[in-house]
Amino acid sequence: MPAVIVNLDYVKEKNTSAVFKAIVEHGAISRIQIARTCLLAAGSVTRITRLLLENGLIQEVESQSHERGRPSVLLVARKQSLHILTISADRHHIHYGLCDLSGELLAEHKEPLQATQSDEFLQQIIQSTQTFIQQHSQLTRQLIGIGITTPGLVHSETGVVHSMPHLQTYGLPLADRLKQATGLPCFVGNFSSAITLAEHQLTPHNPCRNSLLVSIHNGVGAGMILDGRLYEGSALTAGEIGHIQIDPLGPRCYCGNFGCLESYISNSALEQQCHQQVQAGSPTSLPDNATITDICNAANQGDELARSLITNAAARLGKVLAMCTNLLNPEKIILAGEITESFSLIEPVIRMTLQRQTVSFVGEKDIQLSVSACYNRRWLAAYALMRRALLEQGLLLEILNKKALPIAAP
Amino acid sequence: MPAVIVNLDYVKEKNTSAVFKAIVEHGAISRIQIARTCLLAAGSVTRITRLLLENGLIQEVESQSHERGRPSVLLVARKQSLHILTISADRHHIHYGLCDLSGELLAEHKEPLQATQSDEFLQQIIQSTQTFIQQHSQLTRQLIGIGITTPGLVHSETGVVHSMPHLQTYGLPLADRLKQATGLPCFVGNFSSAITLAEHQLTPHNPCRNSLLVSIHNGVGAGMILDGRLYEGSALTAGEIGHIQIDPLGPRCYCGNFGCLESYISNSALEQQCHQQVQAGSPTSLPDNATITDICNAANQGDELARSLITNAAARLGKVLAMCTNLLNPEKIILAGEITESFSLIEPVIRMTLQRQTVSFVGEKDIQLSVSACYNRRWLAAYALMRRALLEQGLLLEILNKKALPIAAP
DNA sequence: CTCTATTATTTTTCGATAAAAAATAAATTG
DNA sequence: CAATTTATTTTTTATCGAAAAATAATAGAG
Numbered sequence: 001m002p003a004v005i006v007n008l009d010y011v012k013e014k015n016t017s018a019v020f021k022a023i024v025e026h027g028a029i030s031r032i033q034i035a036r037t038c039l040l041a042a043g044s045v046t047r048i049t050r051l052l053l054e055n056g057l058i059q060e061v062e063s064q065s066h067e068r069g070r071p072s073v074l075l076v077a078r079k080q081s082l083h084i085l086t087i088s089a090d091r092h093h094i095h096y097g098l099c100d101l102s103g104e105l106l107a108e109h110k111e112p113l114q115a116t117q118s119d120e121f122l123q124q125i126i127q128s129t130q131t132f133i134q135q136h137s138q139l140t141r142q143l144i145g146i147g148i149t150t151p152g153l154v155h156s157e158t159g160v161v162h163s164m165p166h167l168q169t170y171g172l173p174l175a176d177r178l179k180q181a182t183g184l185p186c187f188v189g190n191f192s193s194a195i196t197l198a199e200h201q202l203t204p205h206n207p208c209r210n211s212l213l214v215s216i217h218n219g220v221g222a223g224m225i226l227d228g229r230l231y232e233g234s235a236l237t238a239g240e241i242g243h244i245q246i247d248p249l250g251p252r253c254y255c256g257n258f259g260c261l262e263s264y265i266s267n268s269a270l271e272q273q274c275h276q277q278v279q280a281g282s283p284t285s286l287p288d289n290a291t292i293t294d295i296c297n298a299a300n301q302g303d304e305l306a307r308s309l310i311t312n313a314a315a316r317l318g319k320v321l322a323m324c325t326n327l328l329n330p331e332k333i334i335l336a337g338e339i340t341e342s343f344s345l346i347e348p349v350i351r352m353t354l355q356r357q358t359v360s361f362v363g364e365k366d367i368q369l370s371v372s373a374c375y376n377r378r379w380l381a382a383y384a385l386m387r388r389a390l391l392e393q394g395l396l397l398e399i400l401n402k403k404a405l406p407i408a409a410p
Numbered sequence: 411m412p413a414v415i416v417n418l419d420y421v422k423e424k425n426t427s428a429v430f431k432a433i434v435e436h437g438a439i440s441r442i443q444i445a446r447t448c449l450l451a452a453g454s455v456t457r458i459t460r461l462l463l464e465n466g467l468i469q470e471v472e473s474q475s476h477e478r479g480r481p482s483v484l485l486v487a488r489k490q491s492l493h494i495l496t497i498s499a500d501r502h503h504i505h506y507g508l509c510d511l512s513g514e515l516l517a518e519h520k521e522p523l524q525a526t527q528s529d530e531f532l533q534q535i536i537q538s539t540q541t542f543i544q545q546h547s548q549l550t551r552q553l554i555g556i557g558i559t560t561p562g563l564v565h566s567e568t569g570v571v572h573s574m575p576h577l578q579t580y581g582l583p584l585a586d587r588l589k590q591a592t593g594l595p596c597f598v599g600n601f602s603s604a605i606t607l608a609e610h611q612l613t614p615h616n617p618c619r620n621s622l623l624v625s626i627h628n629g630v631g632a633g634m635i636l637d638g639r640l641y642e643g644s645a646l647t648a649g650e651i652g653h654i655q656i657d658p659l660g661p662r663c664y665c666g667n668f669g670c671l672e673s674y675i676s677n678s679a680l681e682q683q684c685h686q687q688v689q690a691g692s693p694t695s696l697p698d699n700a701t702i703t704d705i706c707n708a709a710n711q712g713d714e715l716a717r718s719l720i721t722n723a724a725a726r727l728g729k730v731l732a733m734c735t736n737l738l739n740p741e742k743i744i745l746a747g748e749i750t751e752s753f754s755l756i757e758p759v760i761r762m763t764l765q766r767q768t769v770s771f772v773g774e775k776d777i778q779l780s781v782s783a784c785y786n787r788r789w790l791a792a793y794a795l796m797r798r799a800l801l802e803q804g805l806l807l808e809i810l811n812k813k814a815l816p817i818a819a820p
Numbered sequence: 821c822t823c824t825a826t827t828a829t830t831t832t833t834c835g836a837t838a839a840a841a842a843a844t845a846a847a848t849t850g
Numbered sequence: 851c852a853a854t855t856t857a858t859t860t861t862t863t864a865t866c867g868a869a870a871a872a873t874a875a876t877a878g879a880g
Binding site: 418453473475479 | 864865866869872873874875
């Protein structure tokens, strides 16, 4: 019944990961502090850190004197010791990136999506990946694996892309195929989910166990961290808040239903509303073909029409966020998308709506509302999948167990 | 950082629990089957089952012959080997129950809630518990612990009742206090959450990782199992779907907002709607002071007014369930409350609403809709807390480690 | 029917190894 | 040099997995 086998290997895996994670997340930290953090005996920390030191994953940096007694030696992660290849496919392009343990981008490459179906997609990715690796051979020597994000339904545990309609892709074992072709561990995930994970990983010091990342582009969707873990739903379709109905008499949505949130607040919806209003003669500085960015800029500068478009959208979004809050009681809601350029306009509207439409004891006052810090750094989504695998899912020990380590010597 | 300490004790705890759980959930099962189920070596299973046998928790029942080879010996849990005390407090009464490992009720006692504030509440519970234990001394000899459910906000990990306004109770460490008074392990939880857990435990053979239990009485709320675990939210207030706004122009709710779901579909709301309609002269067999049960009965028998009241409520509930489905993509939605007497009327309406208001690929067709099988057996909520502690949270080993076992000899 | 070969389950034995505990070493201050 | 804190080494304990051994049944030959 248990998916994880609990034995001595598991203990070693968990504790090694925990120690490494403590070092990665805390920055410089002494062995004794690690022992306290991870609730391990001092001797165990010595053994584990020795393993990590020998493999060049961490290094001793300096001694820290205390009031009295032997000074502690601080340890840090050698972020250059291992590199991660990130692949991020969207509807039109494939982005390749190479980053270090900290997520800093070292190299990148963007190419148009040439494939029109599943096989071609796989071929393109395999070929371009190999080329990319060769072109950056100095950096890719320490490559420990590949993180891949795609649109559509992806089962990140198995690495199978269940559905990616624009490429007629159904049930593609992408992780396995790519692993076969490159010999590297591969982890695949849906982009929105993975970027939610990335956002979650950003703040290890202030761990937020329940958060919602809402992205607003031409579609509107949400990623969720619940009880500290990424939640994706039974059929991997959780977070479809764009198709929550907010007005039964509203316009028809492409999904077939009526009055979906997306029909009101997506970028294209706002641009269309703007177009209509301008044509109808509303006083504004905007042209009738203004983009969402134009609208946000105008709103920030006080344009009345733009402001009303943005705040109306915020009120509608707030309504749905209130429902989500009543249902899930999250600590934090993070927004992403062009409309966040006008976050200072949106925030008070959402807060007010939350206050009015949630039960008081849900503590809507304490909800943190913010703009995504990493949505625009696409590669961080794929990086987050690899980081999770490394720090929480046993990839670290898998790497250490191979004697032919790709890790740079100290 | 990790809340759980991963060491040898942890391995033993997890594997012993896994084996016992396999026996409890599977019924008669051989050692080799356990080994395959729990991914353990056969020798490990022998060792663990020996421990359980020696302590009277399981017993060998019969041998099962195969085509050839040594027959396997089937093991079952001795459900009479340990008893669980359940306490369930609501606004007006406290229910005490004694049940065996399988959840079957062996004795019960119900008394009015006399307390009006925190201290008195604690006193009453302690006193009545002790009396109840003494009165059933034959059964309570094998008592392994107490499960308690209350209304309000309860942190089940710590056993602290954070808020129970009707008793002016805030921050009461109920589990600790009761443990102190009785010497028994105690686990406290919110009733709605715990009953959701109970429902989840009912179907171990068909494990559903994501489900929603919606209860409709005078309040409307939801409990959630997400990724196989009970989800309660950051401030323990998840599931407040009764206060999702379904009409901004709707009637004022006692929570201060307008148009809450609860104002339309709660028992009292339906009774009030019925009253108004009857007074207004709608043709019906119902009296103007019909109860919710009357309304359901009439609806089932074809009364037009009753049917329209019920189906209207179902449509509104369906609307909110559609939102929940879009957001959470559950496998199963379970309904509880008097209105489920008319489930056959409600179900098609909810299904239709789900179909219309969820994105098609969410797979709303596959959603299981059913009536709660254990909502009316209140004690099962408290039992579920104890069962979880025993089978998943290390209580089993805690009990086995005490040499003075309360467990009945074979 | 009896005996033997076969086969699958269960038990025992043994080795590897991880963590805890205890003892020791090292580094620094006053 | 004593006191103190950190780090390392050694010893101890305990679990798991693998494999050997024991066990208990059946099938089929004679």
